[in-house]
Amino acid sequence: MSETxxxxxxxxxxxxxxxxxxxLALEGFGFRAEVFRDGASAQRFLRAGRPALCIVDLGLPDMDGLDLVHEIARRPDCGLLILTGRGHTADRVMGLEGGxxxxxxxxxEPRELVARVRSILRRRGSAPGAAQEPRRQAxxxxxxxxxxxxxxRGPDGREQLLGTAENLVLQALLRQPNQILGREQLTGTPELDLPExxxxxRIAKLRRRLELDPQRPRIIKTVHGVGYMLLGAVEWY
Structure with missing residues (x-):
């Protein structure tokens, strides 16, 4: 594979x-890397650049890294890995919730970082040698x-772009409709490594998208103390 x-x-x-x-870790495993020391210079590059993935520190000198995370998350063609010293659960949830x-x-561990980069790119079909997955719809x-x-796409034809984790959680529920899936089943898949x-x-966000009344859900039901279940028939094509 050439550098380009x-x-x-x-x-x-x-x-x-x-x-x-x-x-050192990225280049040692064949990735091209661009480095920016602050959010503003990264924003200028991203106006025209089309990277496969961004690694963003939340503690930037000129802006809150979460603002940059939200901006990058709106790009469907770019993966996003947050690398930060903020280890609290609330920060992790905000970062993942932010896209x-x-x-x-x-x-x-540098090798673990590279493995996570590869995992994100593989899910997006951008990893070296990765084949594009067929488009599947439900x-x-x-x-x-x-x-x-x-x-x-809703019954009225309007479309919404899901975040990566939202998409994977919904797919997991759709693959096993009318079955209870525990949180550990949803977090333990190779594609999805999230805190419970x-x-x-993610379920709350999906309900706000899908349900007429998110407080009284009819599509994604909670089975208290166990997990979640998607009710109804699912047609794949």
Missing amino acids: DAPQVVLVEDDPEVVRVVL GDDYVVKPF RFAGWNLDCAAGVL RSIDV
Whole structure:
């Protein structure tokens, strides 16, 4: 694979030692990397650049890294890994809820970081040698989910772009309709590595999208003390 074929990764990080370690790891495994020391310079690059993935520190010198995370998350063509010293559960939930595909806390093992980068790119079909997955769609309760694009279309025809984790949680429920799935079943899949609490957040977001009354859900039901269940027939095509 030539250098121009290698996936491009943008690193937004102001700590020189972290930059050095991450660059050595990424370049050692065949990735092209661009480094930006603050959010503003990364924003300027991203207006025209099309990286496969961004690694963003939340503690940037010129802005809250979560603001940059929200901006990048609106790009359906770019993966997003949060790399930060903020290890509290609330920070992790906010980062993932804000659109991050994964969350790594400093200090970190460089090889694990690369493995997480590869995992995100593999899910998006951007990893070296990865084949594009066929577009699969599911109909349920008047709704349609395009799994590959992460697009949810309502009975009125309006479309919503789901975050990566939302898309994967909904797919897991659709693959086993009318069956109870525990939180550990949803968090334990190879594609989805999230804290159990974050699953509850994703379910709440999905209900706000799908349900006429999210407080009295008719599509995604809670089985108290056990998990969640999607009710109704699902047609795949």
